[in-house]
Amino acid sequence: MALPTIETVESDILVIGGGMSGCGAAFESKYWGEDLKVVIVEKAVIERSGATGEGLSAINCYMGQRYGWNTPEDFVQYVVNDMMGLAREDLVYDVGRHVDSSVHLLEEWGLPIWKKDNGEYERIGRWQIPIHGESLKPVTAEPARKAVGKENIYERIAITHLLTDAKDPGRIAGAIGFGVRENKIWVFKSKAVIITSGGASNVFRPRSVNEGIGRTWYSVFATGSAYGLMIPIGTEMTQMEHRFVPTRFKDGYGPVGMWFQYFHAHVENALGEDYTVTRDSELKKYEPYGSAVPTPTPLRNHQMFLDIRDGKGPMYMRTDLAMQELAGGDPKKMDKVREEAWEDFLDMTIAQAMTWASQNIAPEDTPSEVVLAEPYIMGSHSGEAGAWVSGPEDLSPPEYFWGYNKMTTIRGLFAAGDGVGAAPHKFSSGSFTEGRLAAKSAVRFVRDNPEQVNLSDAQIKDLSNAIWAPMDTFEKYKGVSTSDDVNPHYITPKQALVRLQKIMDEYAGGTSSWYTVNGPTLERGIALIEMLREDLAHQGAKNRHELLRSWEVVHRTWTGEAHLRHLLHRKETRWPGYYYRSDYPDLDDNNWRVFVNSTFDSSSNKWSLTTKPYKHIVT
């Protein structure tokens, strides 16, 4: 098959991904850099793309500084405890001090936020405010689209690789990818790049099988691109061993936050016991975090995990008790509670509403099963995997500061949202905010570094061939077998994904291995994933849709490999309930209250792992 045509787009700032953080980045950069050319490249369409595309029922990161609810310092205290001692305080503070302005702007643009009678925002928990959020993403995308101009938004283009400067591999120069809807290779040449292409679902084998594998908790569109793009060019990553194992309503993956915090429901095992009561003493093993208020999410998971492991399931969320208590026997009040209960899912996780309806579950009458899900690797929600970035000038100690806020260790490459590590609990509003922070800083970078970047024709040619290789491989070898799917020369993208998921599930502590790993298991997993990485160069794609899938699995595999290597490096069990190292079962604050960082060197095909000190800024 002839190689597709190559088209080049030049810009000052390139935003990769038009999710929450990408829209924030686009919006902010055109304010400060009115005269600069800002381009967004997105694999889908920004109105509904990314983890927020389906909608959300709450803004989970809001300080309420104007009401005196919280200060950014309070936020740092909370986040550090919830992460069991490990988060970059400068980065968390930075999001906290700015996030309210983003939320107020979203409201101004049309996001309906629930209000109390006195006009204040309603609250779910300390940081969460309920919204009618079905259209959160289109409301966010609209001003971003207006700000950069529709001619600068390149949709249905999947980025496969970042490009570094031909004369300086430590400086970013752009990105390359292909048209999902037309046979074209796209080269984006840019002085600064902001990577906002989201976290990773489906790296681990999900609990669902067959049709249900698209019903992951974190968005199935989140393919680990932020990591899969940054790692191969040598960007320093941090906390890639971290994962989030969400407690979710079983199979439909409905979130539980609203149920715990707003409806005040609790979970019981089959014997009617509440694990937060019966397993209370378990928390003492993990001081000082065990006695933190609220109990850190992993420790709550850990308590539930012990019940499940001991065969005390199914675990039930007592939605019935909670709703009846709130309604207090008043049918009118029950109508309101019912309406709120269903909205939580209809705005955000519609599959859960379908699961209830199909199983005849009316939550006011029938409790509903919850379960611990498979692990997810991400940096914006309750996860903290991502790039090691510079903090802001006024907050960060020298170890955490190298000139431009949110710049990675590659000059001119900025990250935001799921792409930034050690800065969790940003959620939708904080990701949007972090995109804005990265963008303002990228404008400064471009002002300070106006010189053109250099791309090499040879590099573009090699990468173009590599991008298109799965299509060529399929064409070349399809005649060798009577079946498209069983061929000795290639594997299909789906087969590659299943292989990755099996490795991660069995060797990196997925659900079938009870989230448990040890050194030898991880080493075996690394050996297998290295072979998978080689085999990914031998994928066969029948069409562009499969070509998209073949690059998604490449990005997911980089994510998985980094996860395995980081898990091996951290010799302790920092987050019981997310994972357990059977050879280092204890939390070890003396030696391991440090960040684990890695870099990959493409010329030697080697990874190096280091640790970085924990610097107290607020706590």
Added chain:
Amino acid sequence: MPTYVNPQTCNACAGEHEGPLCVYICPNDLMTLDTEQNKGFNQEPELCSECYACVKLCPQDAIFVRGYSDFVPLGASVQPKRIDGGLTWTVKFRDGRELQFTYPSRSTPVGSSDPYKDFTEDKEKDLAGQGLAGESKWLGVDVLPTLQGNK
């Protein structure tokens, strides 16, 4: 929970300038036109996240969702209808019970946002500072917090 299309009502979005709207919007590149029938079609149902973006946008109300076969018993349905500034949902249980809910989703007309309205930050002078665009108006407190002396 994969989508399926009613062949009787799908008209391949005749007259829509973006082309078939389900194909335009699907965040996971799943909806496509079936080349033989020229109708909307989900080409990879097992990677459908039931985000309903296509369902909500279909001008013919031709797209439905049949719960994932591996855990959703047959017979239920959850279907939205867009109304001015919101959506009305009809939830049908397997046992025939039916619920209806209407929720707002947007408080301003589509297209009405004005990105930098009344922003006063100086684009040159304030570039070096920590404030973001529009924060003097939208942050909600007078001074952006910082932690002087903690470095």
